[in-house]
Amino acid sequence: MSAFYALLFTVAFLVLVIGLAKKIYQYSRVPAPLKIPVTPAPLTKGGVAVRLAKEAILFAALFRSNKWTWLFGWMFHMSLFVVLTIHLRYFIKDVPEWLVLLQPIGKYAAFTMIIGLLGLLVRRMFVARVKYISSPSDYLWLLLLLVIGLTGVTMRFISHTDIISVKEFSLGILSFNWQTLPMDVPLLVHLFLVAILMILLPFSKLLHIPGLFFAPSRNQVDNPREKRHIAPWAAELEAEKNKMQPK
Amino acid sequence: MADFETPKFREYPVVPELKPDAMAGDGPFVSRAEFDEDLGYPGEMPENWKEKTLDKMQDLLGRYRSFQVFMDSCIKCGACTDKCHYFIGTNDPKNMPVARQDLMRKVYRRYFTFAGKFFPKLVGAVDLTEDVLKEWFNYYHQCSECRRCSVFCPMGIDTAEVTMAAREILAHVGYGQKYSNQIIQKVYKIGNNLGLPGPALEGILEDLEEEVEEDTGVPVKYNMDKEGVDALLMTPSADFFAEPHIDGLIGYGKVLHELGITWTVSSKASEAANFGLFIGSYDNIQRVSMRIREAAIELKVKRIIFGECGHAWRVAYSFLNTLAGPFDFLDQNYPVPQHILEVTYGAIQEGKLRLNKEENDHLTMTFHDSCNVARASRMGDKPGGQFDIPRAVIKAACNNYVDMDSDTIKDATFCCGGGGGLLTDDLMELRVKGALPRMEALKKVTDEDGVTNVAAICAICKSQFTKTLPYYGFEMDAIMSVHQLVSEAIVMTGSEQEKELDGVEEEAKDTEE
Secondary structure, three states: OHHHHHHHHHHHHHHHHHHHHHHHHHHHHOOOOOOOOOOOOOOOHHHHHHHHHHHHHHOHHHHHHOHHHHHHHHHHHHHHHHHHHHHHHHOOOOOOHHHHHHHHHHHHHHHHHHHHHHHHHHHHHHOHHHHHOOOHHHHHHHHHHHHHHHHHHHHHHHOOOOHHHHHHHHHHHHOOOOOOOOOOHHHHHHHHHHHHHHHHHHHOHHHHHHHHHHOHHHHOOOOOOOOOOOOHHHHHHHHHOOOOOOO | OOOOOOOOOOOOOOOOOOOOOOOOOOOOOEOOHHHHHHHOOOOOOOOOHHHHHHHHHHHHHHHOHHHHHHHHHOOOOOOOOOOOHHHHHHOOHHHOHHHHHHHHHHHHHHHHOHHHHHOHHHHOOOOOOHHHHHHHHHHOOOOOOOOHHHHHOOOOOOHHHHHHHHHHHHHHOOOOEHHHHHHHHHHHHOOOOOOOOHHHHHHHHHHHHHHHHHHHOOOOOOEEOOOOOOEEEEOOHHHHOOOOHHHHHHHHHHHHHHOOOOEEEOOOOOOOOOOOOOOOOHHHHHHHHHHHHHHHHHOOOOEEEEOOOHHHHHHHHHHHHHHHOOOOOOOOOOOOOEEHHHHHHHHHHOOOOOEOHHHHOOOOEEEOOOHHHHHHOOOOOOOOHHHHHHHHHHHHHOOOEOOOOHHHOHHHOOOOOOOOOOOOHHHHHHHHHHOHHHHHHHHHHHHHHOOOEEEEOOHHHHHHHHHHHHHHOOOHHHEEEHHHHHHHHEOOOOOHHHHHHHHHHHHHHHHHO
16 A cells, blocks of 8 residues: 555656646747737836736735635635645655744644635535536535545544654655555545646646746736737748838 | 617626526628638638638647637636626626637647546537537627736636637638628728728818818818828728717827828728737738838838727737837837827827817716727836826816726726627627626716716727617717817817917906906
């Protein structure tokens, strides 16, 4: 069983990294042939960085759009970020002090994450418009994340797992020196679903993570009158045309 | 034609209930081979349409980062679902932006993603059938490419990009839209959307000169094909004869005359509009744009100035330099191209225009931000100039001004309901219903602030309002051009208005003393 999990995580990690890298390569290679920032747009690259940061960190557009979705969505994402950060302790041999200090906050982050997910799930089930646009996979993602969160909370507060062994196991994967994993049900479920999530991420709507930064509507500088903006395939088209010049 | 009900004003702007298939149907008239072939399309559906559709889809996924990324990055959060004017007006859930994108996305998933190839039901992927194609044609012609949804999307997904891709794909299998394709063909054959030939245009401009001289005593010139003047004026052809568009054109002429800028229109490029944008065709946008370059060179002008037209300004501001540039043969002291409002605003700032606001005292104005100007272009040198400059010009020409609700203006503005190639009689029901949110906002300022008229800077908005205002109980002439207000208020040097005004003012001073 431990070997299965070790192998699973090795595969999951590779699928995640290679799959995501391939997608990011694809996004960066497809040209954006015309200037299409949604205006008002920043006039400088620095301005674009601020615009994207506001979207990535504060979910600014969503805030403008719908306060409930923003509240639950932002709560979930920020909590997940904190939870992921405190999990770093399983991958660092000598845990740095800031990470130790962060651990108590993680307790609460798990709950806010679950509340956020529940809010999103309720919204998806009961708001007619959102229900209409939902596929089975949209519900399954929320359920998957919920179960991951709930099993994590279970281990922390109800049925404790031998986290020393878990740490040895995770460090073991990193160094290809596989160790035994404690055979606790919540832990096994927790880890299995995390691996599934890692494997599916590059093939799913979780691609919104890189997608956010590649949207030309948000990442372009508003300067088309000052600077021409020619995509490679458009340049070929242009070369073919016999461009008229003043005599 | 009018076998539909005009939507009622909602007491509160609550989110409408879903009425599935409320707008199901065949969509607008389908284009014909005679129009299509000039545009580089097959004109009729080939036997292997399915293969061709998927090929074109793959081609576009490799050409447009926007299309590729937007197909992947939607999280179905629902933020956009209540933002589209066509959804609000029709209640059809397929007019929710995400649902509209999904018509394409479910085919993308089926043929281009792992999940859709192997688990189609799980991710909502479907096979490409003729019914899917019909649904595309119908619902991608219920989007005016106004970009309002993109403002609210946490991923920045712009449905306009998806709609344009869909229309481009459809046109490549002989399933284009008649209205847009016929118009583009007219531009190639005659020079403008309305098919006004040069001599007719010249006649109209001569009449305008007479009319303005009669009104003001000033010989303002409205030239056509005059070489060696300062500026080429690119304006939508509706400005040459439709109301209230033509009053705007009269205004541009007066402003440019007063500033000593000589100008001409071109008979060859007698159209600022570029419907290539609406059908999502890079080739056609470029071909239409190249006429402007050619006209500017032939007429040996130093500047290019655009009149009041929304999507034309998007193409001009955002694409012209890229598609038809570089414009290094023009005077680099001016932006290329420049909007007539930038010219007028600059002149007002510098105190070069005298405006008698009292001429417009019988009006209380509000301003309708046109979608393509608001969300796809800029004026002036600061972001948001496209909102501030038109308002500043209106306020300089008019004492009474009130904005509509803040969530219906500026970058949250609602489309007039007729943009994006939908300004055609065969889509009248859609146009009237899509106008609902704008009409509601207008109704509110009419009731609460006594607004009498609404100004716009887009030929499509103006035509659409003229048609749809009466459905909602307004006068059709409540819609005005911004430069119509300027035209009423301007006091040109040496004009009758100047004499009258200065006489009156001196008298007024006398009585005060």
